[in-house]
Amino acid sequence: MKEIIQSLPDQIDETLKLMKNINWTAFRGATSNRNFERVLICGMGGSGISGEIVSALYPELDVVVSHDYEIFKLKGRRTISILISYSGNTEETITNYKILKKNRIPVITISSDGELLKRTALVKFKIPPGLPPRGALGYLFTPIPVFLFKIGMIKSNPEYSLHKLSLFLKEERGNLESRGSSIARGLAGNLPVIYSNSYPFSIVANRWRCQLNENAKILCHTNIIPEMNHNEIVGLGRPENFNKNLTIIFLNDPDAHPRNKKRVQISKEIISNGIPEVKMIDVNPIGGNLLERIFWTIMLGDFVSYFLAIENGIDPMPVKRIDYLKQRLADRK
Secondary structure, three states: OHHHHHOHHHHHHHHHHHHOOOOHHHHHHHHOOOOOOEEEEEOOHHHHHHHHHHHHHOOOOEEEEEOOOOOOOOOOOOEEEEEEOOOOOOHHHHHHHHHHHHOOOOEEEEEOOOHHHHOOOOEEEEOOOOOOHHHOHHHHHOHHHHHHHHOOOOOOOOHHHHHHHHHHHHHHHHHHHHHHHHHHHHHOOOEEEEEEOOHHHHHHHHHHHHHHHHOOOOOOEEEEOOHHHHOHHHHOOOOHHHHHHEEEEEEOOOOOOHHHHHHHHHHHHHHHHHOOOOEEEEEOOOOOOHHHHHHHHHHHHHHHHHHHHHHOOOOOOOOHHHHHHHHHHHHOO
């Protein structure tokens, strides 16, 4: 798993190379003059987070992200859809495909294999197989902004920014691994609670939670400031016998609203004064832009989840309960 986490920037590079093989002339012919107003991105788990990141990076776009069998906001605007399933067989995403085709909504698919590659689509973008979906974020995210540029929904070609992102993550890889190991040692035996101070980093916090769930096999809780200040701040500290096993991680977006930064400071004061046995860790993302800060923090969280698994003597790779659940669902079709 560590090598998979380390490969994130290499996945970005490889994806950009693979996209050069797409017949862009045919793609433009099929999408020109369509004037798309909305992009619907469907995916679950490690595949689905890509859509959430896109929604944070391009707030000017009408991005709808679906993590369910049903699709909402399907009508009313000219929509193009992007379906993401690393295996190509995700049950919810296949159901989404059928709904979209029934409603004659154009579909782009991103997968390594499976049922999605057998279905008709504007583009069926095939990515390398052999990874757990949660370890394939570079392959799953990178195509989306490129497709959105090619259909005219974003004006600036993202390939340069993605190439810069890859270089940045390669430079930071060693630092992120070391910092991830350090944070993991502080989390051993504890329940992580992750607070973010902005919408984009609430998505990153959810990524941390999912990676800690799957790799380290532990529970994790997330919330966002300011919302946390309107409810959860009151409940922190009870039950009291739980406090010594609680570690709060603050993901501090440097571009967060100034009042949210102030709220973080006051929240820390409340915690320090009222429940001093609770441990707190600050994560201060770096990077030249939001894209770099998001992926810097994601890669850090991935390393934290890996090293915490090692600290706890757990193999980070298998997800036996998910496999069992999928098998039981398949038996009941």
